Amino acid sequence: MSGAEKLILVGQIGGAFGVKGEVRITAFTADPMALMAYQPLLKADGTPALTLISARPDKAGVVARVKEITVKEQADALRGQKLFVPRDRLPEPEEDEFYLTDLVGLEARDLDDAVVGTVKSVQNFGASDMLEIAPREGGPTWYLPFTREAAPDLRISEGWLRVVRPTEVDERDEA
Template identity: 65%
Template sequence: MTTDSKLILVGQVAGGFGVKGEVRVTAYTAEPKTLLSYGVLLRADGSTGLTLTGGRAEKSAVVGRAKEIATKEEADALRGLKLYIPRDKLPEPDEDEFYLTDLVGLEARDPEGVVLGSVKSVQNFGADDMLEIAPAQGGPTWYLPFTRDAVPDLHIADGWLLVVKPVEIGEREPD
């Protein structure tokens, strides 16, 4: 398996379920049962993580069998394993829609067209989505709320987005 394509986090092993070797996988998809349709779920390095062979949705998870797991102990040993799929397994979004992962790597430009950096990741710490920006000149990353005010224009096909830094994020005045 090559890792040329972006990998999308879709779930995480929560551990064994019951005593017959079933595994519980917390789903990060809108519908938990979608995990069953992806076939092989990958590790972050692109190698095989789990192959779900059947299961059922339970709240925000799937409980089922995996080809790689025969016992509860084997399932428990994988607790915490993050599971991914290649980006190209997802359907193309409708016009004027996008996946948050498609923002990663885009240039962040200010209203004058100056490249401030690039989107390193999209995080959500419990409130709203935040763009982690890696500065073009190097140094520590900074976060920008992913709101219409802070990111008024997206040009995903052209590889950039317009950002307006809130005053709190702007340059500090020298003391």
């Protein structure tokens, strides 16, 4: 896999389901059964994690029979394992839609169109998506809520987004 290939988080192993080696997978896709089409599911480093043989819908995703797991203990040992697929295996988003990973690498521009940094990552600590911005001049990264107020203009095809920097970040820069 090339280093430039972006991986998209599509699920997480929840542990064993029953005693015959089936595994519960929480799906982060609109259609949980779509996981069957994205084979094999990968680890964060791009190496294969799971190959689903069969799956059926469950309240949080799917319950699957998996090639790599034959007993309950193997499934339990993988609990928490995040599952990814390469970006190019997913369908192209509709117009005015995007995958969060498409934001990584965009220039962050202020209201005067000056480049203030680059989107380093998109995190979610439980409340909402946050953009981690690496400052252009170096130094510690800072976070910005990914809201219309904080990021009012998004131009993925042009490689940038407009940001309204939090007061704390502006004050830190002036110190």
